[in-house]
Amino acid sequence: MTRSYSVFVDDKYFLDFIALYNSWEYYENKVPIKVYCDGRLSEDNKNKIRRKLELIEVDSENLDHRFFYGKYLFKWIGMSKHMADSEILLDADCVFLSNMDHLFEKIEAGYLVGAREEVDILHSTYCDASEWDGEHKRLVDSLRPFIGDKVNNFTKDLITETYNAGLFGVSREKHKFLLDKSIEILTSDFDAKKNPISHLEQFNINFLIDLYKVDVHVLPQTEWMNTWVWHKNPKKVIKVLDGKLTLHNEGGDRVNFYHFTGDVGVPEVNDVIKTCKMHHMVGESLPYEPQFKRSDVEKLWYERHQSPVPLLYEFFFNRDSSMR
Numbered sequence: 001m002t003r004s005y006s007v008f009v010d011d012k013y014f015l016d017f018i019a020l021y022n023s024w025e026y027y028e029n030k031v032p033i034k035v036y037c038d039g040r041l042s043e044d045n046k047n048k049i050r051r052k053l054e055l056i057e058v059d060s061e062n063l064d065h066r067f068f069y070g071k072y073l074f075k076w077i078g079m080s081k082h083m084a085d086s087e088i089l090l091d092a093d094c095v096f097l098s099n100m101d102h103l104f105e106k107i108e109a110g111y112l113v114g115a116r117e118e119v120d121i122l123h124s125t126y127c128d129a130s131e132w133d134g135e136h137k138r139l140v141d142s143l144r145p146f147i148g149d150k151v152n153n154f155t156k157d158l159i160t161e162t163y164n165a166g167l168f169g170v171s172r173e174k175h176k177f178l179l180d181k182s183i184e185i186l187t188s189d190f191d192a193k194k195n196p197i198s199h200l201e202q203f204n205i206n207f208l209i210d211l212y213k214v215d216v217h218v219l220p221q222t223e224w225m226n227t228w229v230w231h232k233n234p235k236k237v238i239k240v241l242d243g244k245l246t247l248h249n250e251g252g253d254r255v256n257f258y259h260f261t262g263d264v265g266v267p268e269v270n271d272v273i274k275t276c277k278m279h280h281m282v283g284e285s286l287p288y289e290p291q292f293k294r295s296d297v298e299k300l301w302y303e304r305h306q307s308p309v310p311l312l313y314e315f316f317f318n319r320d321s322s323m324r
Contacts, residue, residue: 114163227262
């Protein structure tokens with residue numbers, strides 16, 4: 001039975017990945033990390049990764065940009081072709097805050113492991129109420145060739161729970177078909193117009209999880225996926241336990257994993273939000289990205305979110321410079 005954490009890395013997220021890798025090592029995780037790249041990673045950075053980890057290059061299968069990159073299908077394509085028996089997909093802009101190897105036991109027991117976000121999708125809200133009956137029928141008819149009678153579970157009042165693809169654990173035996181179905185649907189002529197199930201791989205696979213009634217081991221948001229308003233509340237407290245730095249929610253629950261996404265933006269002129277990924281903490285922005293001063297990032301996290309989490313990011317990033 002093979003196990004792997006998996007991360008998709010390109011040049012934009014390479015520095016974030018260094019912090020992720022160092023945090024994996026710090027909490028003494030034993031399941032290895034496997035790195036996928038999709039053509040946007042320099043040879044220099046590939047070689048830095050190869051010195052420590054397995055690197056898999058994902059081919060686009062001749063899909064054009066709007067499918068391979070636009071719908072983020074490079075993730076499902078890469079995993080479908082190369083996944084371990086049990087695999088936990090992680091986004092690169094994350095850090096481990098605990099040993100997470102025990103999650104593989106849940107996958108091997110038959111569960112898909114999902115980090116819940118409180119961004120549920122009520123499908124009817126993406127269409128004018130007067131048009132929903134007709135649009136719903138059109139979607140059902142369009143999906144039936146792909147998923148057969150499972151489409152009958154797409155009721156008019158369906159609400160799809162969202163499991164963030166930044167922490168997503170699957171079994172080759174039990175869940176690979178979800179990846180393959182998602183690829184098939186999203187590279188077809190299927191079009192849900194405004195409904196997000198045809199927009200991104202994350203929304204589409206969550207929709208399929210719902211329709212196929214897949215058993216999910218749900219990870220509590222405040223302990224695993226503190227995105228959006230949860231960056232700020234509950235308040236976060238850094239502690240030392242058994243000689244290790246740890247993060248806790250005010251009140252006691254330990255935070256096991258952190259994803260630097262969702263409301264991670266710095267207000268600029270006229271309150272336009274520019275995305276600020278965490279490697280800007282160490283003073284490096286790529287030429288095509290918004291340029292930030294350290295004070296911008298500190299204002300975002302220490303004033304807006306009132307969170308000490310960037311201190312842990314810096315700790316991990318600076319802990320081992322051998323991959324830089």
